[in-house]
Amino acid sequence: MICTVTSGCEKSTIIQLLERFYGVTSGQLVSISSTYNLKPVLFDLTLAKNITYGLENASMIDIINAASTANIHQLIDQLPQGYETKVGLKGSFLSGDEKQRIAIARARIHRPKVLPLNEATSSMDSYNEQLLQVALEQAQTEDFSRTLLIIAHRLSTIRSCDLICVLDRGHIMESGIHTEMTRERGVYY
Known part of the structure; x- marks a missing residue:
């Protein structure tokens, strides 16, 4: 590092x-x-699609592992639509902390x-x-x-x-x- x-x-x-x-x-x-790029740039897509953005072959297990590592899985799991929840334009439905953790999950899954x-x-x-x-x-x-x-x-x-x-x-x-x-x-x- x-x-x-x-x-x-x-x-x-x-x-x-x-x-x-x-x-x-x-x-x-x-x-x-x-x-x-780890800047929390999010799109008006689902949480799962924001985590896997640019990656076509990620499994749900990969997504959950990445989200767990970024400490955002529990929050996502509690949402009524879970990983299929849309985040709004630029992630407007999420706090700054949550956006950052989604970006970290994205980085984690891309390896x-x-x-x-x-x-x-x-x-x-x-x-x-x-x-x-x-x-x-x-x-x-x-x-x-x-x-x-x-x-x-x-x-x-x-x-x-x-x-x-x-x-x-x-x-x-x-x-x-x-x-x-x-x-x-x-x-x-």
Whole structure:
């Protein structure tokens, strides 16, 4: 896992380059696999179709597993139409937290090799953030070749990452693991 933790240092630009929102003007961006946009963009479709959006052959078991990992299955299961419930335009029938968890379920079911998470826990309470941490760790152990690129300001989100990079104006100012970087009392501290 790679994380960045300061404001205004081009973190989102890095994600947008990976997601091909921008073209590379110099140098080269090598694609090792597909990336997945985790912004909670939802469509006026059912919950199941929003979770599997862009994926044609997902089984109901796959959908439920992805939703369970994202801690949204219990809520969906309690709805009268369950996974066939329409979410409204841009997910208007869901809270910000619920939209984010649907987006996480979508990312989980697609199983990308590189998964950029841009402030993925920003709309979550601490309980759901903790559940997401467990789910991300589980996803990492299932496939060690998977790279999670986590952009976050919350210390709780990044403290267990394999590598933390502190960026400032597009430059890496400091990198390491949480315990080392707090002990050194540098920019990260």
